[in-house]
Amino acid sequence: MNVNEQPAIRAKSLTKKFGDFEAVRGIDVEVRPGESFGFLGPNGAGKSSTMRMIAGVSPVTSGTLEIFGLNPATHGSEIRNRLGVVPQADNLDGELTLLDNLIVYGRYFDIPRAECVERAKELLDFVQLSERSSGRVESLSGGMKRRLTIARGLMNRPEMFLLDEPTTGLDPQARHILWDRLYRLKQQGVTLVLTTHYMDEAEQLCDRLVVMDAGRIVAEGSPRELITRYSTREVLELRFGTGSNVEHEGRLLGVGNRLEVLADRVLVYADDGESALHEVHTRGLQPESSLVRRSSLEDVFLRLTGRSLEE
Amino acid sequence: MSRDTLLWRVAPPILRSARRPQRVVERNAIVYRRTPMVLISGFFEPLFYLLSIRIGFGALVGDVDFAGRSIDYAEFVAPALMASSAMNGAVYDSTMNIFFKLRYSKTYDAMLASPLGAADVALGEIAWAMLRGFVYSISFLVCLAALGMAGSWWILASLPACLLIGLAFASVGMALTTYMRSWADFDWVPAITLPLFLFSATFYPLSSYGGLAWIVQLSPLYHGVALVRGASLGVASWGMFVHVGVLLALATVGLSVAARRVETLLLK
Ligand SMILES: Nc1ncnc2c1ncn2[C@@H]1O[C@H](COP(=O)(O)OP(=O)(O)OP(=O)(O)O)[C@@H](O)[C@H]1O
Ligand SMILES: [Mg+2]
Numbered sequence: 001m002n003v004n005e006q007p008a009i010r011a012k013s014l015t016k017k018f019g020d021f022e023a024v025r026g027i028d029v030e031v032r033p034g035e036s037f038g039f040l041g042p043n044g045a046g047k048s049s050t051m052r053m054i055a056g057v058s059p060v061t062s063g064t065l066e067i068f069g070l071n072p073a074t075h076g077s078e079i080r081n082r083l084g085v086v087p088q089a090d091n092l093d094g095e096l097t098l099l100d101n102l103i104v105y106g107r108y109f110d111i112p113r114a115e116c117v118e119r120a121k122e123l124l125d126f127v128q129l130s131e132r133s134s135g136r137v138e139s140l141s142g143g144m145k146r147r148l149t150i151a152r153g154l155m156n157r158p159e160m161f162l163l164d165e166p167t168t169g170l171d172p173q174a175r176h177i178l179w180d181r182l183y184r185l186k187q188q189g190v191t192l193v194l195t196t197h198y199m200d201e202a203e204q205l206c207d208r209l210v211v212m213d214a215g216r217i218v219a220e221g222s223p224r225e226l227i228t229r230y231s232t233r234e235v236l237e238l239r240f241g242t243g244s245n246v247e248h249e250g251r252l253l254g255v256g257n258r259l260e261v262l263a264d265r266v267l268v269y270a271d272d273g274e275s276a277l278h279e280v281h282t283r284g285l286q287p288e289s290s291l292v293r294r295s296s297l298e299d300v301f302l303r304l305t306g307r308s309l310e311e
Numbered sequence: 312m313s314r315d316t317l318l319w320r321v322a323p324p325i326l327r328s329a330r331r332p333q334r335v336v337e338r339n340a341i342v343y344r345r346t347p348m349v350l351i352s353g354f355f356e357p358l359f360y361l362l363s364i365r366i367g368f369g370a371l372v373g374d375v376d377f378a379g380r381s382i383d384y385a386e387f388v389a390p391a392l393m394a395s396s397a398m399n400g401a402v403y404d405s406t407m408n409i410f411f412k413l414r415y416s417k418t419y420d421a422m423l424a425s426p427l428g429a430a431d432v433a434l435g436e437i438a439w440a441m442l443r444g445f446v447y448s449i450s451f452l453v454c455l456a457a458l459g460m461a462g463s464w465w466i467l468a469s470l471p472a473c474l475l476i477g478l479a480f481a482s483v484g485m486a487l488t489t490y491m492r493s494w495a496d497f498d499w500v501p502a503i504t505l506p507l508f509l510f511s512a513t514f515y516p517l518s519s520y521g522g523l524a525w526i527v528q529l530s531p532l533y534h535g536v537a538l539v540r541g542a543s544l545g546v547a548s549w550g551m552f553v554h555v556g557v558l559l560a561l562a563t564v565g566l567s568v569a570a571r572r573v574e575t576l577l578l579k
Contacts, residue, residue, distance in 0.1 A: 018579070057423055057578055077330060081426040091417035091424075095342045104338045108425035110331060156425075 006069035008033045008160050008191040009054055013063035016049045023049040025215035026063060033159075036182070036192035038202045038209035040297075042305045045212040047195040048088050051164045054193065055087075056080045068159070081109060084158030086166050088195075090145045092137045098124065098148055099133040106155040116155070123151035126181065128174075143169045150178060160191040167201060179204060199297040213305045223297050230303050231295040232257050234273035238266045238280065238287040248285065255279050260302050267299065323567045325574075328430045335422065335435020336442070356399065358454050360392050365458055375516060378546045389460055390469060390540040391513040396451045397473040397539075398480045398504065398532055400444030405484030406500050409436055410491055419577055429578065433570035437481045437562075444477030445470075465545035472542050476535035479558040482565025483531070489572035507532040531561055
């Protein structure tokens with residue numbers, strides 16, 4: 001088998017324990033080189049714990065993990081040499097300027113100094129921080145720090161880019177600039193692995209994703225597949241006013257295929273949203289507002305990790 | 312580090328996993344390039360000691376017997392002060408600074424996400440602290456020369472000894488720092504270094520401690536003082552191998568513990 005055909009990531013019964021607590025409970029994941037792969041899941045699902053094991057900064061408790069066909073326990077340094085990492089919590093160097101943050105980080109990879117300077121300038125440009133290149137990290141806003149962390153992760157021109165909630169705190173413009181860059185990296189054959197709480201982001205960026213809940217994988221597939229499998233074609237959103245959504249639950253039973261009651265609205269899953277709305281009106285219900293839309297990954301997410309009435 | 316040297320083969324396994332600790336040193340150099348004053352602050356302390364001895368203290372004490380000859384008290388004490396300044400420089404850098412980076416600034420987390428590992432962090436930081444201690448030693452030497460107390464050219468031979476002292480104390484300093492839980496724990500640092508400074512045959516010869524001499528010999532600084540003093544007075548003895556051995560052993564243990572601890576604290 002050609003070395004390049006090795007999966008970028010191969011995890012079998014991968015488990016992470018913190019003391020007695022099992023944060024990751026035996027997951028199986030395989031990511032092909034060049035694929036863009038997403039981890040979705042509610043807070044505490046174990047996404048970051050998994051990402052940290054993949055990044056070679058957190059020892060595996062049990063199960064096996066191979067990155068580029070190598071074991072992180074024995075070849076951590078080689079693996080990390082080929083990875084770009086954007087951790088969930090920024091760990092920029094507060095004692096260095098923006099430019100030096102990138103240069104010094106590049107030097108950790110043994111990249112020649114002149115090359116580091118060149119790359120650092122290009123990347124600062126990309127994240128639109130060139131004007132602040134001699135400033136200090138603490139003078140940056142939260143979103144700017146995030147951008148700098150992303151730029152730093154690209155210093156070594158990684159084969160695989162690991163991004164843990166990369167766009168949290170980014171303004172819409174910065175998000176689109178990043179998405180564009182990620183598309184281009186993907187075209188160049190870079191493997192992308194990301195976690196996100198933005199479903200539109202996952203839909204846009206991921207070829208394939210897994211939904212994690214409480215340390216387990218509860219679903220896997222392409223965004224389209226997951227929507228077809230776990231949701232209906234359309235969704236009817238009804239708002240009955242604060243606090244009264246739950247009490248309408250009973251009278252809505254049977255409308256559409258499935259109901260999801262959230263704090264602020266009720267979601268009715270139906271293949272035909274308009275006729276579901278008609279049914280609501282025939283039952284004499286008067287929602288404050290209603291909206292029919294196409295089903296999205298968010299609905300899959302809510303179904304898999306939330307409280308659902310049908311089951 | 313080249314893989315076939317003797318040093319490589321006797322190094323503990325964790326240290327052998329180091330690849331490029333010099334990058335950690337380089338990072339620190341870039342930080343201090345912007346704030347060079349911090350580096351020379353430690354220069355004044357030994358200078359004041361020297362002055363106090365030069366101005367009066369020495370005259371009161373007179374001569375001291377050392378290695379069979381009688382030497383001026385200032386000549387006796389100066390090498391010990393130089394050894395102490397190497398210790399202080401290394402300890403300053405390997406305690407508070409490293410604690411901050413370990414617990415608050417996440418500097419090491421970023422390093423560990425790169426190809427660098429815990430051994431690179433430990434070796435690099437300790438090398439840096441050692442070099443910083445060495446800057447103190449050199450400035451001390453310059454003061455000695457300026458005050459006309461440098462004695463013979465032999466004094467230059469004491470510089471490698473100062474490097475070794477810096478290495479040993481930086482290693483032990485970093486190792487202990489990884490066990491500190493709060494800033495308050497650093498009150499222990501002077502509680503350790505001050506008695507070492509006072510009772511390492513710094514101000515009076517080992518013979519004057521009488522039956523308690525063996526306690527003095529337990530002090531790592533004693534071995535540093537003995538080395539620097541012997542070197543700067545041009546007195547060689549077999550005992551010097553023991554002193555070097557003690558300091559090297561401390562450095563090895565300190566380095567290994569520091570690397571292990573960085574691993575357990577940060578790679579969770
Ligand atoms: N160092 C640690 N020590 C103890 N428990 C931890 C540690 N890191 C994570 N955990 C626990 O492991 C579980 C999974 O955490 P993790 O950070 O992987 O979640 P996540 O899916 O990334 O969540 P989020 O969306 O909030 O980032 C949580 O219950 C968390 O409290
Ligand atoms: Mg997380």
